[in-house]
Amino acid sequence: MELYETKEVRVPVDHQLTDHDHDSGMKDKWFHMRSRGMEALSSMKHSMDMELGSMRDRAMSRVGELRYELKSNPMRWAGIAAGAGFGLGLLSRSLMQHAARRKTPHLLIVESAR
Numbered sequence: 001m002e003l004y005e006t007k008e009v010r011v012p013v014d015h016q017l018t019d020h021d022h023d024s025g026m027k028d029k030w031f032h033m034r035s036r037g038m039e040a041l042s043s044m045k046h047s048m049d050m051e052l053g054s055m056r057d058r059a060m061s062r063v064g065e066l067r068y069e070l071k072s073n074p075m076r077w078a079g080i081a082a083g084a085g086f087g088l089g090l091l092s093r094s095l096m097q098h099a100a101r102r103k104t105p106h107l108l109i110v111e112s113a114r
Contacts, residue, residue: 070077
């Protein structure tokens, strides 16, 4: 069976509406449209299930690796956490001092002449 490929879905050639289909009744056209829609939906569901399954597998393997790393070298992670906390503290102190040094007027008068 030949397949006609579009951006969204691969549709079998025999399910496409062609010029000679205008002679058939509305019921036949409705059947073809409905069957194409059902095939497209089925195809999308299948591809989403496959993608979600692979994402789930990757996430579970990454979680396993992370658990192993945390258990195998806890001092390294403690050092990283301490360094991050120290860096955030310095950044916060610097920002607070900058805000205190900045001199902004409490009252600003703008004069305009016409």
